[in-house]
Amino acid sequence: MKEDLPDLLLLDIRMSGMDGGKICKLIKSAAVTKHIPVIMISANKDIEQITLECGADDFISKPFQMEHLLAIVAKYVNKH
Numbered sequence: 001m002k003e004d005l006p007d008l009l010l011l012d013i014r015m016s017g018m019d020g021g022k023i024c025k026l027i028k029s030a031a032v033t034k035h036i037p038v039i040m041i042s043a044n045k046d047i048e049q050i051t052l053e054c055g056a057d058d059f060i061s062k063p064f065q066m067e068h069l070l071a072i073v074a075k076y077v078n079k080h
Helices: 020-029 047-054 066-077
Strands: 011-014 038-042 058-060
Touching: 011 020, 020 038, 020 047, 038 047, 038 066, 047 058, 058 066
Parallel strands: 011 038, 038 058
Antiparallel strands: none
C-alpha cells in the first residue's frame, strides 16, 4: 500500500497467510499507513485484547449486525 490508500481497513484475525493482527502491526508501524483506521473483526473471545496489542482502532465481534458494522465504519471514515 503505497498509492491510493484506503480510507479504512477491516481485518479478520484469521486470514490465510499472515494473521490480521500481524498485518495491523505492520500497517500501524509504517509512516505512510499508520493514519489509516483499522477495525479488527473476529469471533475470537480475546478480540478486545488482540485489538489493543496490534494497535487497531476498534473491533467488531462476530456475529455482528450490519447496522453495527456500518456505524463503526462511519465513525472512522467521517473523521477525515
